[in-house]
Amino acid sequence: MKGYLWTGGPGSPASEAPPADGRLAPWEAIAVDAVGNVIEFWGFKRNQGRVWALLYLRGEPLTAGEIERELDLSKGGVSMLLRDLERWGVIQRVRLPQDTVWRYGAENDLVRMVTHVIEEREAGFVARIRADLAEARRLAESQAELPRDRLHRLEKMATLAEHVERALRLFIKTSRLDVSGVLSVFRDDGSGARRGSK
Amino acid sequence: MKGYLWTGGPGSPASEAPPADGRLAPWEAIAVDAVGNVIEFWGFKRNQGRVWALLYLRGEPLTAGEIERELDLSKGGVSMLLRDLERWGVIQRVRLPQDTVWRYGAENDLVRMVTHVIEEREAGFVARIRADLAEARRLAESQAELPRDRLHRLEKMATLAEHVERALRLFIKTSRLDVSGVLSVFRDDGSGARRGSK
DNA sequence: CATATAGTTCAAGACCGCTTGAACTGCACC
DNA sequence: GGTGCAGTTCAAGCGGTCTTGAACTATATG
Numbered sequence: 001m002k003g004y005l006w007t008g009g010p011g012s013p014a015s016e017a018p019p020a021d022g023r024l025a026p027w028e029a030i031a032v033d034a035v036g037n038v039i040e041f042w043g044f045k046r047n048q049g050r051v052w053a054l055l056y057l058r059g060e061p062l063t064a065g066e067i068e069r070e071l072d073l074s075k076g077g078v079s080m081l082l083r084d085l086e087r088w089g090v091i092q093r094v095r096l097p098q099d100t101v102w103r104y105g106a107e108n109d110l111v112r113m114v115t116h117v118i119e120e121r122e123a124g125f126v127a128r129i130r131a132d133l134a135e136a137r138r139l140a141e142s143q144a145e146l147p148r149d150r151l152h153r154l155e156k157m158a159t160l161a162e163h164v165e166r167a168l169r170l171f172i173k174t175s176r177l178d179v180s181g182v183l184s185v186f187r188d189d190g191s192g193a194r195r196g197s198k
Numbered sequence: 199m200k201g202y203l204w205t206g207g208p209g210s211p212a213s214e215a216p217p218a219d220g221r222l223a224p225w226e227a228i229a230v231d232a233v234g235n236v237i238e239f240w241g242f243k244r245n246q247g248r249v250w251a252l253l254y255l256r257g258e259p260l261t262a263g264e265i266e267r268e269l270d271l272s273k274g275g276v277s278m279l280l281r282d283l284e285r286w287g288v289i290q291r292v293r294l295p296q297d298t299v300w301r302y303g304a305e306n307d308l309v310r311m312v313t314h315v316i317e318e319r320e321a322g323f324v325a326r327i328r329a330d331l332a333e334a335r336r337l338a339e340s341q342a343e344l345p346r347d348r349l350h351r352l353e354k355m356a357t358l359a360e361h362v363e364r365a366l367r368l369f370i371k372t373s374r375l376d377v378s379g380v381l382s383v384f385r386d387d388g389s390g391a392r393r394g395s396k
Numbered sequence: 397c398a399t400a401t402a403g404t405t406c407a408a409g410a411c412c413g414c415t416t417g418a419a420c421t422g423c424a425c426c
Numbered sequence: 427g428g429t430g431c432a433g434t435t436c437a438a439g440c441g442g443t444c445t446t447g448a449a450c451t452a453t454a455t456g
Contacts, residue, residue: 171369
């Protein structure tokens, strides 16, 4: 909860002079924060989600400076956040013909990114756990005078781990499937906000 | 890692001298830590997982003091960890007839707990997000001169959130189903480590 | 009742990741 | 070349969580 919650500007968003540190409309602030919370829940940085959400809601590419002001973040922070998002392919850096600065636009792939990163994270992690349990088992087996039931329980623990792993994989798969439906919804806007926009 | 290393263990339970700060066998340490990592991954405290794992592997109930020594935790910490685990129903507090102290034994329900807590967490969380997005939408709609495409994107965002939510629910359900298979495996040991054991 | 041990609570502090802000690089334009 | 702005990097600070350790309560025992 960095910035203040800016309850002002009930009337006109465009017509009145907004306070220095953010012109975010209240409804935008709420939506942006909601996405921030979701993304944080999935183990990313809150502000990564906020930046993506802002770009997505605006529909047109913004500059780093604008993001900085809207979201009340530091220059350096914005730079790093944008780099992360770009690396993950959920935003795109574009340079408008006549323009001299970079602008950043949201891809629709937020979800694909989430599942993707989760997938990777899970892969490494699960491999590690599996290796550890295997190692434990190896050591335990080499221990001659080990009560049999202990070993037995260790093995069951490993089985459990495998099942959880399977469930996770399944989740990712179904999630992706389920989401592909959503993506198609998204897609019909892919061409941007038509022309009108601004 | 923590405080002092309790160089004690004159008893030497097994035949060889175990590492200074706990009598945990190496294989146990590895397995215990593996579970700790998993549990941490799921958003719990690492040491909650370690405690459960220790109790599970040992098969027989341990006292708080024993746990404290084996895992090299503080007295207060163990007390809190045990309370959490007990509240979640993944360990059971028992008092042996002749004995004066409480002992704690592992239930097999670790997974059920995980899914359960995730479920709860998810429920509250998702409700919050949903409410936030609804509120944002309400505010946005009341804003007369709002570009139509912006509102449109906000709506799609809400749709997306719903789908992710559905995927999550599905995951929990499948995970639970999948796990129930494992639980049956576990169950045949339900009666504990037979009697012998020690 | 005095003592000892088991168990609980919580303030202080360790720990860790995120954000900041300032120094720096790169680039365009004058 | 010099000035100014966009963008990057990173040490230092901040904020939040987890753990510790000591004071405290509860309970059993002689």
